[in-house]
Amino acid sequence: MNIRSLTRGDGVVIAAAVLLLIASFLDIYSVEGASDSADIPSLWGSGPIVLGVVLAGIIGAALVVVARALPQPRKVAGLDLGQFGVAFAVFAAWCALGNVFDPAGAFDNDGGGSGIGAGTGLILALIATVVMAAAAVATPLVPALKGALLPAPRPAQPQPYGGQPQGGYGYPGAQQPSYGGQPGQPGQPQGGYGYPGQQQPQQSQPQQAHAAQGHAAQAQPPAEDFAPFWFAVPVPRPLFAEDGSPTPVAELAPGTWYLAVEQRGSALVAQTQDGRRGVLQDTSGIQRG
Numbered sequence: 056m057n058i059r060s061l062t063r064g065d066g067v068v069i070a071a072a073v074l075l076l077i078a079s080f081l082d083i084y085s086v087e088g089a090s091d092s093a094d095i096p097s098l099w100g101s102g103p104i105v106l107g108v109v110l111a112g113i114i115g116a117a118l119v120v121v122a123r124a125l126p127q128p129r130k131v132a133g134l135d136l137g138q139f140g141v142a143f144a145v146f147a148a149w150c151a152l153g154n155v156f157d158p159a160g161a162f163d164n165d166g167g168g169s170g171i172g173a174g175t176g177l178i179l180a181l182i183a184t185v186v187m188a189a190a191a192v193a194t195p196l197v198p199a200l201k202g203a204l205l206p207a208p209r210p211a212q213p214q215p216y217g218g219q220p221q222g223g224y225g226y227p228g229a230q231q232p233s234y235g236g237q238p239g240q241p242g243q244p245q246g247g248y249g250y251p252g253q254q255q256p257q258q259s260q261p262q263q264a265h266a267a268q269g270h271a272a273q274a275q276p277p278a279e280d281f282a283p284f285w286f287a288v289p290v291p292r293p294l295f296a297e298d299g300s301p302t303p304v305a306e307l308a309p310g311t312w313y314l315a316v317e318q319r320g321s322a323l324v325a326q327t328q329d330g331r332r333g334v335l336q337d338t339s340g341i342q343r344g
Contacts, residue, residue: 058124059310060291061204064194065123068144071187072116075147078183079109081176084158098176107150112184115143119191126305141191148184155181201290203309285312285344286323294325294333304333312344 079098086093098104118140122129129136155178159171194200287310293303305327307313316332317324323335 059203059205060308061120061123062194062200062309063202063204064190064197064200065120066204067190067200068116068119068187068194071183071190072113075109075112075116075180075183075187078176078179079105081179082174083177085172085174087170087172095174098180104150104154104177104180108147108154108180108184111143111150112147112180112187115140115145115147115191116187118143126308137191141188144184144188144191148181148188151177151181151184201309203289205310281318283314283316286315286325287312287342287344288335289340289342292335292337294327294331294335297324297332297334305331307335 081097082095083098083101083104084095086095098109118136120140122135122137122140125136131139155173158173158177190200288307289309291309292307294305294307296302296304307325307327311328313328314326315323315335316326319334321338323338324332325335326332
């Protein structure tokens with residue numbers, strides 16, 4: 056699970072679920088003329104409200120958040136978990152609305168429910184479930200709710216494939232060993248014609264300059280038009296297979312950094328954190344690291 060793929064709409068759903076949990080411990084009724092010390096049950100004292108409002112709303116919020124955090128969508132009976140979560144949230148809001156309008160239930164038919172109204176807990180439960188259902192439905196539709204809930208961390212500078220050489224023969228700036236050995240070591244020639252540091256005949260200088268230029272040209276890294284870079288997407292986008300098949304191999308989520316390893320026209324070949332590669336066709340609005 057990747058919590059950085061959560062959106063602002065998911066944050067509203069989580070906040071509404073917390074408010075619903077708090078409301079479940081408050082009064083279910085408000086009785087006219089009752090004293091402050093009256094023992095009025097909470098929402099947990101009514102089975103229909105617990106099942107239809109409290110548990111349905113919390114389960115719906117959990118399904119919406121879990122479905123967004125999973126790398127691949129999970130389906131039950133052909134429906135995504137997020138769709139089940141939206142249905143639970145709407146059902147909880149509907150049940151809360153009915154209980155607010157008629158908190159006493161069937162007691163009103165015999166006049167036994169006179170003076171009984173919706174309590175603080177029931178009213179807050181209605182507000183929480185309505186906000187939860189609205190956020191769950193509107194998140195895929197409203198651009199402001201699609202933004203990442205958590206900011207993406209700044210990635211480290213990507214290293215070229217194979218790593219950076221740390222020195223040695225042929226690396227620019229590294230001291231190159233002489234063909235004649237190192238001076239001062241036993242068993243190595245300490246002078247003479249051809250040894251570095253000794254004066255050479257004038258006719259050998261052009262050859263030495265030509266050889267030095269050849270080594271410098273070999274030490275230069277080859278120029279490339281594209282360098283790998285890190286990027287993040289503003290909204291979830293599919294990553295298609297490199298062979299051109301229309302089936303996505305992964306989904307890039309906001310709030311996560313991915314490595315672009317190749318450019319194909321306006322598309323990018325991206326690599327996910329688990330090593331999967333694919334083609335990102337829609338590169339509009341990406342954030343470069």
